[in-house]
Amino acid sequence: MGQVRNILFIMCDQLRADYLSCAGHPSLQTPHIDGLAGRGVSFSRAYCQSPMCGPSRMSFYTGRYMTTHGATWNGVPLRVDEWTLGDYLRPLGLRVALAGKTHMAADGVGMARLEVNPHSERGTLIAECGFEPFDRDDGLRPGIGEPEEHAYERFLRAQGYTGDNLWHDVANSAERSDGKILSGWQMRYADMPARVKEEHSETAYMTDRALDFIEEAGDEPWCLHLSYIKPHWPYVAPAPYHKIYSVDDVLPANRDAAERIDPHPVYGAFLNHEDSVNFQRDEVRERVIPAYMGLVKQIDDHIGRLLAALEEAGRLDDTLIVFTSDHGDYLGDHWLAEKELFHEESVRIPLIVADPDPAANWTRGNIEDRLVEAIDLLPTFVDALGGQAQPHRLEGRSLLPLIRGRSAPEWRNAVISETDYAFRQARLDLEVAPEAARGWMLCTERWKYVHWEGFRPQLFDLENDPKELRDLGGDPAFVDVRIDLNEDLFDWLRGRRTRVTISDEEVARRTAGSKKRGYLFGEW
Amino acid sequence: MGQVRNILFIMCDQLRADYLSCAGHPSLQTPHIDGLAGRGVSFSRAYCQSPMCGPSRMSFYTGRYMTTHGATWNGVPLRVDEWTLGDYLRPLGLRVALAGKTHMAADGVGMARLEVNPHSERGTLIAECGFEPFDRDDGLRPGIGEPEEHAYERFLRAQGYTGDNLWHDVANSAERSDGKILSGWQMRYADMPARVKEEHSETAYMTDRALDFIEEAGDEPWCLHLSYIKPHWPYVAPAPYHKIYSVDDVLPANRDAAERIDPHPVYGAFLNHEDSVNFQRDEVRERVIPAYMGLVKQIDDHIGRLLAALEEAGRLDDTLIVFTSDHGDYLGDHWLAEKELFHEESVRIPLIVADPDPAANWTRGNIEDRLVEAIDLLPTFVDALGGQAQPHRLEGRSLLPLIRGRSAPEWRNAVISETDYAFRQARLDLEVAPEAARGWMLCTERWKYVHWEGFRPQLFDLENDPKELRDLGGDPAFVDVRIDLNEDLFDWLRGRRTRVTISDEEVARRTAGSKKRGYLFGEW
Secondary structure: OOOOOEEEEEEEEOOOOOOOHHHOOOOOOOHHHHHHHHHOEEEOOEEOOOOOHHHHHHHHHHOOOHHHHOOOOOOOOOOOOOOOHHHHHHHHOOEEEEEEOOOOOOOHHHHHHOOOOOOOHHHHHHHOOOOEEEEEOOOOOOOOOOOOOOHHHHHHHHOOOOOOOHHHHHHOEEEOOOOOEEEOOEHHHOOOOOOOOHHHOHHHHHHHHHHHHHHHHOOOOEEEEEEEEEEOOOOOOOOOHHHOOOHHHOOOOOOOHHHHOOOOHHHHHHHOOHHHHHHOOHHHHHHHHHHHHHHHHHHHHHHHHHHHHHHHOOHHHOEEEEEEEOOOOOOOHHHOOOOOOOOHHHHEEOEEEEOOOHHHHHHOOOEEOOOEEHHHHHHHHHHHOOOOOOOOOOOOOOOHHHHOOOOOOOOOOEEEEEEEOOOOHHHHHHOOOHHHOEEEEEEEOOEEEEEEOOOOOEEEEOOOOOOOOOOOOOOHHHHHHHHHHHHHHHHHHHOOOOOOOOOHHHHHHHOOOOOOOOOOOOEO | OOOOOEEEEEEEEOOOOOOOHHHOOOOOOOHHHHHHHHHOEEEOOEEOOOOOHHHHHHHHHHOOOHHHHOOOOOOOOOOOOOOOHHHHHHHHOOEEEEEEOOOOOOOHHHHHHOOOOOOOHHHHHHHOOOOEEEEEOOOOOOOOOOOOOOHHHHHHHHOOOOOOOHHHHHHOEEEOOOOOEEEOOEHHHOOOOOOOOHHHOHHHHHHHHHHHHHHHHOOOOEEEEEEEEEEOOOOOOOOOHHHOOOHHHOOOOOOOHHHHOOOOHHHHHHHOOHHHHHHOOHHHHHHHHHHHHHHHHHHHHHHHHHHHHHHHOOHHHOEEEEEEEOOOOOOOHHHOOOOOOOOHHHHEEOEEEEOOOHHHHHHOOOEEOOOEEHHHHHHHHHHHOOOOOOOOOOOOOOOHHHHOOOOOOOOOOOEEEEEEOOOOHHHHHHOOOHHHOEEEEEEOOOEEEEEEOOOOOEEEEOOOOOOOOOOOOOOHHHHHHHHHHHHHHHHHHHOOOOOOOOOHHHHHHHOOOOHHHOOOOOEO
C-alpha cells in the first residue's frame, strides 16, 4: 500500500444504501463490494445532496450544495462557471475521465454568451462537467430528440445485434417466445432476461471501458469516474442475473397504513404518481425487486473483475477507490417509488472509501457512523492528492480525518439534502409555482426535519422511529424541536459559498489593507 | 412625451438620500434634480442591496441580491457568468455604454478558465460588467499598482496640468499659498478649493463625456450609465463649490451618547475605525460637510446642463431618466463615517425615475413611499423597453406599476440589504473568520432587523424611533418581533434565484413531461 496517485470513483445509479451484503441485506450477496469495504471505511450515514440524479451528481462533481450550484433537476444545465472535479484535479496532475453517466446538461446559453466553442477541447470539458468523455453514456436513450447512437449502441451493432434503438430493443427489453420484444419500460417483464448477452450488457460494457481507460492511461496518474447506470430502471437484468433472486428474497415493504392517513401534502401528492401507485402493489415489488437485486449482483461481479485487474496491475496500492450511488430507490417503501423525497430509502447512499495510504491501515473494515455528505468526496480527493483546501468554493469536508484517524474534533452535526419538484406532476396537483416547489431536509443524529415551501414541515424521530413511519411535523408536542431545527437550517443556508471568486486566504490577506493600497480615506 | 427608447441611468457615489432639496435638506439647493423629481417619481424608501460601492453596484447591474451574485466587497470579482445590464438591454436593441464608475473587478480566473480573450469585444464586455467602456473611470487612482493613466488624466494633461498623478495632484488636492500640494486624502483641507478648474473637474468632465456619447449615438437607441464618483471622498470641491456652503449649513449630527454605551459588537468595532473616530469630532464634520454639499451642488448644476442638452435634442421625450446613488455616507451620524452598516444614512438611497411615457403623466412629481430596492431598476428597464420579465435571474421587480399606476396589489413588505465586513479591521478586532463576517438587514415599514453572524441581532423601531437611536436587538420585550423578522429573513433567503439556466416558463413547459420525452418509468 502507498500514497494516493489515482482515483477510481465508482458510482451506481439508484442503488439503495441497504442493498449490499456488507450493509446487512440478508440475501443479496455482494462479496466484491464487501471486500472493498474490508479494505476501506464504510459510511453508514452518508447522504446525497438531492435524491435525484441530476442535482445529486452536480453536487458530487462540484462539491457544492444543490441550492448553490443551481442545477436543481435533471436537464437543468449547470452554469458554465461552476467549477467541477476536473478543475480541481487536473492542476494536481491527474487525467480526469468519464466512463458512463453524469446526467450533465451543458449550459449552451452560457457557453454562447462567453463564446466558448463547444467543439474545442475546453468547450468539451465545460459541456461534459469537467470530464474527458472517454465514454459518456447516460444510460437512457428513449430515442426522442436524440437521433445519434451512443458508443455503447455502436458496440452492440458491431456484435451483430440489430434494431432501431439497440439500447431499448436489446439491452433493456426482453423477448417473448414468439420473438415479440417486451419493453423493459413495462415493469411486468422484470422477471425475464434481457435480450442482450450478459457480456454485452451495459454493466459489463462500461466495466470493459474502465479497464480500457486504465490500460491506456498507463503510468500517467488519473481519476476515472466509472458511473454505472444500473440498478436504475428499466429494471431488466441479463441472464443469469434475472433469476438469481426470487420473490423469497423480497423483504417486506417498510410501510404502514397510517402513513397514508392525512399525509403531508407533498408526500400525499407523490403517493399519487403512477410509479408510486404501481409500487404500492405487492405484485410489482415481487416482480421488480429480484431484478433490481440481480442488477446489483451483476455490478458486484464486475467490480470483482475490475479489482482483480487493478491488483494485477499493481494499482490497488496507489488508487483511492470510492464506491457510492447518486441516491436510493423507494421500491414501494412508504408506498412510494423512485426517489425525490427524504426517507432514508431515497436519500441515504452507500459510501465506501478505500484509501491505499498506510495512514488508513487502522481504519480498514471500519463502519463509520458520523454524518457525511456527497459533497465531501471532492475535498477528500483534493486532500488525498496533497492539494489545497478551497472552502470558498467547496462546501464539503475532506473525509480523510475520519479515514486516517486524524483529529476531527468538530465534525458536522447535521446533513442537508434538497429537492426541487417543480418538474413533477405533484407540483401541478398542489398548485405550486415553479420557483416555490422546494423541500429542504436537515438531518441530525436523531432528527430528520424537512422544511417544505408553503406547507407544514415533516419531522421524524430516527431514534424512536427508525423506520420513519410517524411524521411528527404537525405534532404540537414537538414544536420546540422543529423551531430549533428550522433555525439550524437557516444557519446552514446563510453559510452558502457564493463569494467564489476570491479565496478566504486572499480575503484575509487583504483585510484592513486599503491604506496599504493607497486608499487613504478617513484621515484628518 | 412618448415611449421609452433610451435610458439615462445616472448614479452618484456615496450621496445620501437626504442631501437634496427635494428630499427636504434645508439649505442644500438642487433645483435641477428637483426638476427631475417633478417630471418623475421620487422613491422615499429606496434601499441599496449593500451599503458598499462594489457589491451595491453589482446588485444594480445584475438585478440580484449580494448573496446571489457573490461579489460581496470592493475588488471581489463578479463571476464571469453573472448576467449584467447589457445582457438584458442589448437584445432589446440598445447600445449600452458607461461614462464613469462601476467598481467592477473582472473575474480573470473565470475568464481564463473559459478561454475568454480579454481583448476581444466579448471579453471587454465581460470584464467591464456588460458596459461598453465609453469612458470607464472609477474615480480613484492611488497610483499603487495602476501605472496607466485614465482618460481623465490624459485630458487633464492635454489641458496643460502637470504632475505624476494628476487625479491626485490636481483634481483631488488643494494648494497652499507657497505652492505646496495639500492632499485631498487629508480631510482637514476640505474647505479649500481643488487645484483643478471647475470645468476640468471630474464631475464636469464626465458630464461632457455623457454629452459626447449622446451626440455620437445619434438616432441609435441607447442606455448610458453616467456614473459620477462624487460626492464620494476625497472631499475636495473645485471653486466656487468649495465655499458655497459653510459651517452654518451643517446640520446637527444624528447621534446620541447612549448609542455608545454597551453597543452592539459589530457597531462597536466600526466605531473604532479611524474614519469614524475622526468623524466623531465636530471639527471634522464642520470641515467636510460643506465640501460634500458643494460637490452635490456641482453635480446638480451639471445635471441641469445635461437635461438642457437632452431637451434641446428632443431626447427628454423618449428617455427614461434615473437618478440614484450606490449608498449613503454617515458623515458622523451615529458616531460613524463612511457606510457598510444599516442605518438609514448609509443604506437608504436617493431614487428618482422620470418616465417619458404618457402613462406616467399622473404620477409626475409624486413621492412614492413603498419599499423599493436597487435591484428593481434592471427589471424596470426591461419592462419599459417591452422586454420579457426574467424572474429566474432578476430578483427585483419592475417599478413601472408604481410609476404608471398599473395595479401592484401585492407589493413587497420588506427590503433586504447585506454587508460583508471580512475585509475590514472590525473583523480582526472581533476575531471573526473571513467567511463569517456577515450582516443581513430586513427592513419593513416599521421595523429594521439585522441578523449578525455570531452576534445578537439589531432591531430598530422606525415608527417610534425614526432616528434609530435605540437598538432593541437585545431587549426581551421585543423577542416576538425579532423571531418573526428572523423567520421573514429565512423565507427571503430560501427564495434566492440560483436556478438561472432555465426560465420559469421553461420549467412549467417541461413539468410532468418526462413521458412525452420517452422516459416511460413506473409503468406496469
